[in-house]
Amino acid sequence: MKELIETVRRDLSMSEKRRRHTEGVVETAKLLAERHFPAEIAPEEAELAALLHDYTKEYPVEKQLEICRQYGMEVPAEELETPKLLHARSASLLAEHLYGAPEKICSAVRWHTTGRPAMRPLELVIYFADYIEPGRTDPACTRLREYYERQYQSRRDKTRALYLALVRSFDTTVRFLLAERKPIDSCTVEARNDYLRLVKTTNPHTGKDG
Numbered sequence: 247m248k249e250l251i252e253t254v255r256r257d258l259s260m261s262e263k264r265r266r267h268t269e270g271v272v273e274t275a276k277l278l279a280e281r282h283f284p285a286e287i288a289p290e291e292a293e294l295a296a297l298l299h300d301y302t303k304e305y306p307v308e309k310q311l312e313i314c315r316q317y318g319m320e321v322p323a324e325e326l327e328t329p330k331l332l333h334a335r336s337a338s339l340l341a342e343h344l345y346g347a348p349e350k351i352c353s354a355v356r357w358h359t360t361g362r363p364a365m366r367p368l369e370l371v372i373y374f375a376d377y378i379e380p381g382r383t384d385p386a387c388t389r390l391r392e393y394y395e396r397q398y399q400s401r402r403d404k405t406r407a408l409y410l411a412l413v414r415s416f417d418t419t420v421r422f423l424l425a426e427r428k429p430i431d432s433c434t435v436e437a438r439n440d441y442l443r444l445v446k447t448t449n450p451h452t453g454k455d456g
């Protein structure tokens with residue numbers, strides 16, 4: 247996998263800004279993997295998925311649609327109205343067909359923009375690292391990054407800390423899309439409800455939330 251990582255890093259063709267963002271996601275994904283899923287995610291897997299996640303983000307929409315057509319992935323009509331989401335599809339297809347990346351890497355790239363319910367560990371890590379990497383300086387991301395860190399440092403149950411921050415990330419996205427009068431992907435809504443259900447389970451020992 248080390249060779250593949252080097253190849254992808256060499257091939258990355260993107261603006262300096264996106265490259266910095268990508269390296270931020272690499273570092274954050276490795277940290278999240280080490281903290282929360284040391285048995286499930288190897289550092290190289292976090293690195294490769296992070297390097298690939300925005301691989302096609304700066305491609306023109308037409309080129310992304312062409313990649314989807316080439317590899318037989320159907321794009322739902324409503325997604326054509328949200329071309330921002332397309333890069334998750336096209337990048338996952340290139341991860342699979344151009345680089346022969348393992349399936350778990352491709353699925354992490356595929357779901358990084360919307361999230362989805364019951365995410366697999368690497369899917370969750372890439373989705374969340376994309377949100378909180380240190381290069382994201384808009385107030386919503388900064389607040390979320392600080393919130394996650396507070397939860398992580400103060401709670402004994404680290405999974406719960408992560409899920410609380412995840413719910414907040416989905417809430418932030420939904421709120422933003424409502425304010426902008428933009429469509430909300432149903433996967434994001436389902437993911438939010440799923441993780442909300444998980445954090446709402448009260449602690450049986452104290453009867454209290456948390």
Ligand SMILES: [Fe+2]
Pocket residue numbers: 299300303333358359376
């Ligand atoms: Fe992205």
Ligand SMILES: [Fe+2]
Pocket residue numbers: 267271299300376
């Ligand atoms: Fe990204």
